[in-house]
Amino acid sequence: MKHRFLSIVGLATAMAFASGCATNKEATSASKSSDKSTSATTAAQTDVPVWAPKKHAFNPSRTRHHDLLHTTLRVSFDWQKQHLHGLAELTLKPYFYPQNTLVLDAKGFDIHSINLMKGLDGTPLKYSYDGQKLTIELGRTFTRDEKYIIEIDYTAKPNELASGGSDAITEDKGLYFINPLGEDPNKPRQIWTQGETEASSAWFPTIDAPNERMTQDIYITVDKNFTTLSNGTFVYSRQNADGTKTDYWKQELPHAPYLAMMAIGEYAVVKDKWRNIELTYYVEPEYKNTARKIFGHTPEMMEFFTKKLGVDYPWAKYAQVVVRDFVSGAMENTSASTFMEDLQLNERELLDKHWDGIIAHELFHQWFGNLxxxxxxxxxxxxxxxxxxxxxxxxxxxxxxxxxxxxxxxxxxxxxxxxxxxxxxxxxxxxxxxxxxxxxxxxxxxxxxxxxxxxxxxxxxxxxxxxxxxxxxxxxxxxxxxxxxxxxxxxxxxxxxxxxxxxMKPGHPELQVSHSYQNGQLQLNVQQLQDTTYMPIYRLPVTISVWVNDKKTDYPIEVTKSLQSFTFPVNAKPQLVLFDGEKQLLAVVDHKKAQEELKYQFYHSKQLIPEYEALNVFTQNPKENLTLLQDALKNDFWFIRSMALNAMSDMKDAQPSLVNQVQQLAKQDKKGTVRADAVLVLAGWGGEKYKSIYEAALNDSSYQVAAAGIIAYAASGAEDAMQKLKRFEKEKNEEIVIALSSIYAMQGGPEKYDWFMQKLKQSRGSGLYYLLQSFSAYLATNSESNTPETIDVLADIAANHNLYYVRMAAFQGLMVMSDQPGVEEKLQKISANEKDKRLTDMYKQALQQNGN
Incomplete structure (x- = not known):
């Protein structure tokens, strides 16, 4: 599972409209004296740090009464009701001790019948069901040497389940119908599943625990225009008399139930290959021609990981499918990973970004998590x-x-x-x-x-x-x-x-490091300052890198005490002492250095992290360190160039040589991020002065640069700004839409209302979240747009969108219009019906503050 790639810059701000919902960043520990960490027996602090580990009940692994050997599922769907009708055959045996009762996870089902099967004959079994656990009386006692098959006829109703989830996985209802009635012209009809953590039992009865393993057969009956995907090998597709088809997928190697999956939609399926393994990329037809560029490094990744691990990719095939409104970033279902829609990029978007990280993440799970x-x-x-x-x-x-x-x-x-x-x-x-x-x-x-x-x-x-x-x-x-x-x-x-x-221990080292030179000896002092009430005194093998006369020498040391000194013979005063020369340590390190040493570090360390650490100091006073910052603008790595640019944004009186350098970066840098940053720096410096560069940015091949050009041109005060920006209004690219919305939120009048409404219908995921933020600001300054249509659109998103933070942003927009007729009642209803615990208290407090 990969977290959704949404940093949610401003999410805390958006959440702060309800008091008490902002993160509490008070002092995280009592004051640290110089000898605080001298022993693990340090007296307990009177004030408990906000980060201190919380005490909760012990959560062991699931006790295994039965062993689930195989699951056969036959499923079909009611799109109107958003139900799944299933016939499940579970093959089990007692794990060790004899059993006469079976307890299955089965969330929110209608149970029609349960039979103990012998061949094609079934014997009805007694059962009890509380909506979460299905307890079946087996009719006799089975031993661990006896297999048995249970057949369960059921209907899954995922939308009737109470909502849950986490920041990583925003919902847990297991089975999702997307645009089920086809009413949204901007969204395809799809069905997909998401099993982690224990949501597979929301669409089929199982033992929903990660320490269980099963093989499986899945028969999926759908309209013949749909393409299906599941775990394992595609065996056949059978045409049915009623115009539907049944696709059969077979998972021959055992895996955990949470890794079972289905995806159903009208997909373009692009085929690839690694060794003798078939690879497929399932994308919406619009992205058929870029699918290989999006997922095209997959064969190389499989070869790289296989050789590094010395273990071949273990499954029969590997498919990757993109779905709409996914509840996370991605999910590593066995042999068939699911991805959020953000991965679908056109040719121009691929100039700025790739998704190799998330693709590698889910692929590596096929070994670590699935195998x-x-x-x-x-x-x-x-x-x-x-x-x-x-x-x-x-x-x-x-x-x-x-x-x-x-x-x-x-x-x-x-x-x-x-x-x-x-x-x-x-x-x-x-x-x-x-x-x-x-x-x-x-x-x-x-x-x-x-x-x-x-x-x-x-x-x-x-x-x-x-x-x-x-x-x-x-x-x-x-x-x-x-x-x-x-x-x-x-x-x-x-x-x-x-x-x-x-x-097994919480926290991380907090180190204070100092060094001095005298009489041919370098002395290094290391003090561990972390609160040892909660964290250990760490054992830290690290390398100390020392530059003397422009020659680097590495000294391996091991820090084992709360206060420790090390000496090294050197033949001259070091130009640079770098603690943790490989920059591999997970720690907060305070190592104060003179300006000259930091400059040497920036120019000679030849590693990104030491360069970054030094540059971060110099960006605090950009005018006094202009020469170094200008050198940083020539750095080979784009991030250093961007850091230097961002430090210069307030230098209104920039020298001509610097202005020229930034202009060249805006025009010619090979990295779109740097070109965009340079354009925004010039916008901060010059108003209309650099208008020609803003115009060039508007025509840049990179959407990122064009978005910067939109912001810069609008901020320039140019009389034709709104006319210039109008040509971008049909663009669907997220960065362009967000840039325009940020301008229109403050400068757009009633004429931009239709644009906002159109984009609200087209946008999705993180893009919709940010758009809603701008729309809320727009509504605050355009009261004539507080219409019944606006209220209905926001109320629908706030009540029904699958992503909790999108619902929250729409709720915030409604709050702006709370004085309009009927809005108070809608807010109260949305709050009362909201099931996500991350929002319920927030809504209650917001409404109380608003006087409702």
Whole structure:
């Protein structure tokens, strides 16, 4: 599973319209004295940090009373009611102890009949059902040597389930009908499923736990114009007398029930191949010609991962399907990954972006998560940390060390942001809800911990250990100890200390580093400042890189104490001392350096992260460091160029040489992001002065640059600005739409109302979220647009959209019009019917504040 690629810049702002919903970023710990971490027996703080691990009930893996061996499903659909009619045949046997009762997960079904099958003959069985658990009396006691088959005739009604989910997986109703009646001309009709965490049991009865495994047959009956996809091999398609067809998919190797899937729609299916494995890319027909460019690195990824792991891709085929209104970023269903619609890009959009990260993530899950599966959600990082780290591995291989380091920085930032308010062990059995496991700990922190493990044991041992882990545990469920033992078996090392401090303990090191030189000796002091009430004193093997007379020397050290000093013989005063020379450590490091040393670091470290760290200091005072920033504009890596540009945005009196340099970047830089940043810097400097560059940006091949041109030209005060922007109004590209909406929100009058309404109908996902934010601002300044039509459109989105943050944004728009007739009642009704716990309290508080 990959988080939806939505940073939701401004989501906190949007949520803050209800008091108490903004993130609490008060002081995260009591003041830190210089000797606070001198021992693990430090006295407990009187104030509990906001991030302190929370105490919850213990959540073990599911006890296995029965072993689910095989599932056969025959399904058809009622599009009008959004129901699935299913006939399920489950083959089981007692796991060890004799059993006379079977309990299945079955959420929100109508149960029509249950039979114990012997050949084609069925014996009705007694059962009880509470809407969540189906308890079946088997009629006699079965032993672990006896298989039996249960047939269940049922109807699944997913839209009648209470809504749940998480930030990573926004809904959990298992089965989704998209535009079921075909009433929306901007959206195809589709059906798709999403099983993780335990939502497969919302569309078929099963033992919905990650430590269960089954093979499966699925027979899908649909109208003949639809294409179907499921796990495993496509066996046949049978034409039926009523004009429908039945497609048969067979999954011959066992996998967990949450990995079962279906996708149904009118797709273009683009075929590819890796070795003797068929690859298919399911996209909407409009994107048939770009599907190979979107997913085209898949064969190379499969070869790369297979060779690195020494374990062949394990499944019969690999399909990748894009669906509308997906509830996450993507999902690694066995042999058939599902992706959010954002992956569908046209030729021009592909100039600015690719989705290799998310594609690699789901592909790597086919080994880590599908071939070897976590036994419980407490061990989720055994799935997600590996998938997260695969993005780094692929980026390093395909795009080089700077792009990999940039990805590393981004993931580190995600975890450290979350750590401001939450610090839990990676492997945590005590959680309030299993969905809480889908956070930046399991993903971003987990990936960084694996990177440290790789650096600790070396590449050969790292991948040999992964081979051992996969080979020994294939088609089984695992916990963290089995990963540790694989590494210990390969390396001969006792790695309990590493796994204990990084997987089983919360938090991260907080280090204060200083260095000094005297009489041919470099002294380095390292102090661990983290709160040891909650976190350990870490054992940290790191490299100290020292430059003397322009020559770099690496010194390996191991930090093991709260306060530790190291000395190194050097023949002159160092020009640079770089703690953690490989920049692999997951830690907050405060290492103050003189300006000259930081300059040397920027120019000579030849690594992205040290360059970034030095440049980040110099961007605080751009005028005083202009020469270095101008040099940064020439850096080989686009992110450094963009950093330097963004630091210059307030320099209204820029020197001619700098202006010329920025103009050249706006016109010629090979990276669209940098061209766009340069255009926006010029917009901040000059109004109409750089009008010709803004006009050129409007015609740039990159949508990103064109969007910057829209903002810059509108901000220039040019009299023809609105006329110039009008030609973009038919564009569907998200960046263009968001740029226009931000301008029209403040400068657009009643004549832009129809444009907003059209885009509200066309936009989706994150694009719709941002558009709704602009539309709310537009409504606040155009009261004549507060019409019954507007109210109905926003109310429909707020009540019915599948993404909770989109519903929230529409609710916010309605709040702007709360003084209009009937709006108060609609807000109250939407609030009362909202089932998502992330919104219910927020709505209640918002309405109370509004006087309702």
């Amino acid at each position: 070897v599966t976590t036994e419980s959600w407490a061990n989720l990082p055994l799935n997600e940390a590996f998938a997260n780290y695969s993005e780094y591995l692929w980026t390093e291989h395909k795009y080089g060390p700077d792009e990999a380091a940039y990805a590393h920085l981004d993931e580190m930032s995600q975890y450290l942001d979350e750590a401001e308010t939450k610090r839990e062990p990676l492997i945590r059995y005590q959680y309030a809800d299993k969905e809480d496991m889908f956070d930046s700990h399991s993903y971003a922190k987990g990936g960084r911990v694996l990177h440290m493990l790789r650096k600790l044991v070396g590449d050969d041992a790292f991948f040999a250990s992964l081979n051992q882990y996969l080979t020994k545990n294939k088609f089984t469920d695992v916990e963290i100890a089995e990963l540790r033992m694989a590494f210990e078996d390969v390396t001969g090392q006792d790695l309990m200390w590493f796994f204990d401090q990084w997987f």
